[in-house]
Amino acid sequence: MENNLITENKQKNKIEKAFEILKTMASKPSGLIGLTVVLFHVVLALISPYIAPYDYKAISPNTMLLAPSAEHWFGTDSLGRDVFTRTILGGRTALTVTFFGSLIALLWGGLLGIFCGLVGGKIDDVVMRVVDAFLSIPWILAMLLIVSLLGTSTEVLIPALGFFYGKGIVRVARAATHDVIAKDFIVSARARGHSNMSIIWNEIIPNVRDAILVEGAMRWSWMLLGFSSLSFLGFGVSPPTPDWGLMISNARGLMSFAYWSVIAPIVGLSSLIIGINLTADAFAKALGIDRSTKAPV
C-alpha cells in the first residue's frame, strides 16, 4: 500500500536499485552474516598472494607437521608447507572456477528454459526429455569421465561444471516462464506480432530474472561443493596448487594427530558455502519484497 502512496516516483537507475537490494539483504542478521562472509572470501582471494607469509609450494623436511605456533599460525602439513598460506590461497581457484561455472550454467540453463517455456510443443518435449536424461546421470561419474578425457585444466572444468549445474536451472527457468506466459501482456505482445526473441527479451526476462538469479546463486554454492569434491578425489586442480579439497584429501590420513592441517581448509570451504547460501536466501527475500505489489503490513 505504501508504494501507491508515493506520488512522485523517480525512475531509479540500476546502481541505485542494486544498492537498495543490498541494503535490504543486510537488514537481517542472516543476510548480513552471509554478505560479510562472502565479501571476506572474495577480498581474501584477491589480496592473498600479496599477504601470504610463506611460499605455498616450499617444501621443507625440517618443518613437517608442526603444530600451530606464532611462526606457522595454522601449523604445517606433511610436506612442511605453511597451512595458513595454503588456506588463504586455497579459495582462489575454487571461487574463480565456480563463479564462471555458475555464470555459464545461469546463461545456458536460463535461456534454454525460457525458450522451452515460451515455444512449448514438440521442441519443449524433446529438449526437456534430453535434460531429464542428463539429470539421471550421476554428475560425478560424468565429470570424472570428462576430466579424465580432457584433463583438469580450468578451461575444461568451467564449461563442464557449468553444463552439469545448468540442467536444474533449465527446469526452474521453464517453470517461471510458464507462470508468466499465461498472462495477458504476453498474449498482447504476441497479438502485436513481436518476434519470440523480442518477447523473451522484453516481456519474459524482466519477470523471471529474479527467480533465475536466486537459483543461480544457490547453484554456485552447490558447485563449490562439487568442485571441492572433485579436487578431493584428485580430479580437480593438480598439486602443488593450493586448494581446499586437495588439502583435505592430503591431510585426512593424518587427522588423528595433525588435525590442524585438515581443519583450516574445512573451515574455509564450509564458511564460504554457508556464506553463499545465506546470501542467496537473503537475495531471494530482498527480491521477493521488491516484487510483490503490496508491502507487508
Place this chain on the structure above:
Amino acid sequence: MNEIIESVKNLSIGFNSQKGKQISILRNVSTDIKKGETVGIVGESGSGKSTLALAMMGYIKQGLFPLNGECLFKSEDLLKMSSRQLEKIRGRKIAMIPQNAGQALTPNLKIGYQIDEALRLHTDLNKLERDKKISELLNKVRLPSPETMAFRYPHELSGGQQQRVAVAMALAGKPDLLLLDEPTTGLDVTTQAHVLELLRIIAKDTGTSMIYVSHDLGAIAQVSDRIVVMYAGEIVLEGPARKILKEPIHPYTYGLLKSIPKLSLAGLPASMPGSQPQPGSIKEGCSFYDRCNLATDHCEKNSPDLKYIKELDTSVRCFNHKELINQNNNLQTSITKKSSNSEVIEVLKLKDVSISYAKQKFFDQLLNKISDQNPTVKDININIKKGETIALVGESGSGKSTILKSIAGLLKTKDGQIKFENNRILSSDLKMRNPNDLRAIQLIFQNPDESLNPNHTVEQILSQPLKLYFNLSGEELKKNIIDLLKKVRLGEFYMSRYPRQLSGGEKQRVAVARAFAAKPDIILCDEVTSALDVSVQAAVLNLLQQLKEDLGTTYVFVSHDLAVVRAISDRVAVLYQGRLCEIGPSQNVYKFPSHPYTEVLLGAVLEPDPDIKPKLVAEDIVEEKPPEKGCSFQGRCPRKIGDICNSEVPPWQIGENGNAIRCHINIDELASLQQ
C-alpha cells in the same frame, strides 16, 4: 421487529505502515442492524466495506487491528471475545456466505457431507434427522432433486448451484444474522438474478437479518431494506433503500448512481472525476472534497459529521446536502453519443466462422482434417462496418471471447473466413499475417493488472508498439508517448511509473493508450470495464467513445453486461453457446420482439431501482456443450414450441425494426407473445 441484533459503535480499524505510521481503513463507523432487516453495504473497492462486514463477525484480517470502538452482537463485544467464544457465535448466530462458493467448498467432499458437517457442529440432531434436514435445506435453496444433489461433488455443480449450496450451509445453523460478501459477483446475469431472488425469499421466510456487501448497486437494490454507502472508510450516507436510490442526498452516491449505465437509457453515463483517496493519504476536511462539485472552501478544511435528518430517516455526511434535496431528480440523464456516421465500407467480415477447441486426433492431423462436428463456435456471419461499435453479448461460455481471439489471430478457425478491408482474407495463423494487418487490429484486455508487464514503466509499455510498428526512437518516441498519454488524459509524469503505482482506472487507460499507439483500424475490447469500479467504468467508456469520435476507430466490444453494451454500442450481436441468436442496431435489440434468449437476458438485468424487479423467465441451468442439432437455446428456452427446436436450426427472420432473429417462432407471433 425493531430489536437491534448487532450494533457497531464508533469502530475504527487500521494497520501500522512500514514507517510506523498508524493508517486507518475504517474511521468511526457506527450502524445498527435490526432483526429481520437486510442492510446493503455499498462502496467501491477500497472503501472498507468488506473490512466492516468481517468485523461484524468478530473477524479482523491479519495485520489489521481495531483502533477504537466496538461491535456489539446482542450487547456483547465481538472484538473482545476469545476465539472459543467466537466459535459459539459463528455459524450458529452469525453465518457468512462467501463471494466465490466454488473456492469455499472443499472440492473432494460431497455436498451432502459438507452440509452435514455444518449441522453436526451447530445442532444436536441425530443422523436420521440430519439427513432429513439436508434435503430440506437443499430444497429450501431450490436445488433440483435434493436427494441426488447431496451425493454430488462441488465441481459437478454450476456456479449458481455452488452458491446455493453455500447458502444452504450458512442456513444450517439457523443464524440470526447472515453476512454476504459479494455473493453474486462472479455469476452470470441470469444466475445472479435467481440467487438474489432466493436470498430475498429466505430473508422473508426465516426472518433472518442480512448484511449484503456489494459494489453493485443493482444487486443491492433488489435485496436491501436499508443501504449504507461507504467512501474512504467512512459511512457517507445511510437510510432506507428507496430514499438512497431514488433521491440520494450525498454527492458521492448521486454521482455513483449517475455513472451506472442503465438499460432504459441510451447514451453514455456521466462519470465522476478523480478516484477514491488511498488509506493514509486522507487529508483534513471532507474526504470527497476533490471529486465533489458541490464543494466549498468550508469543505476543504472541515470534515462533516454524519448528520441524521429526521424527515428523510437518512443520515448524511455532507455540509451541502440540502442543495441535492432541492436539485431536481435528474438521475436519468446521460451523455448522448454522436451517432457514428458509419460509412457503408465494411472493414471486417466474418464468414461462416467456426472455431473448435477439440484436439485433433493423430490420424486426422496427418490428413490435416478437423473432425469435431460440434465446434464451440459455429456459423458466425458478421459484417462490421467502418467506424461502428459492435458488441458481442452473452453469458460465460457463449463464445464471445473466442471469436475475439480468432479475429486477433490468437486462435485458429476451423472453418470459414475472416476478411479484412476489400475482402482480403486474413490468415487465421498469426505468423502468416503481414505486419500491417497486425498493426491494424489491436486488443484491450479485461484485467489491466495482467495485461501490463509489472516490470515495465508506462514509458516502456507504450514504446513497445511504437518501436515495433513505426521504428521510433529517441525524442520522437518520447513525444509520441506523451501525446498518447495526453489522449487518455494522463499527465506526462506517468511515464516513469510502474503499473503497481497506478489505480485500476489509470492502468486501463495505459492499456487503451497502448492499443491506440499502433494507430489501429479495429480495436477488440474484451470485457474492458468489468474489472473496474462503476465510476471508473463510466470514465473509461467515455474515453473510448471520445477516442472513437476523434479517430474513427472501429470497436468490437465484448461484454456480459447488457447495460454497458447499450451505452457504448451501435450494433449488438447476442450469442448463446457459440451461435448467433440475434443481431441488430442496439436500440432495436433492446426492444421487442427479440430472441427468447435476449428476452431472458434483458429480464435478468439488475437496475439500481427498487421498483424494477428482474423478470425470471428461464431456469438458470448451465449447459456445458452446445446441442448437436437444432436451435442452440433449446435447453433453456421458455418459448420452446416442440420437436422442431430440437431437430432443425432455426431460420433468420428480420423484424420490422431491422434486427435479425434466429427463431422458429414467427417474428410477429413473437412480438405479440412478448407484449
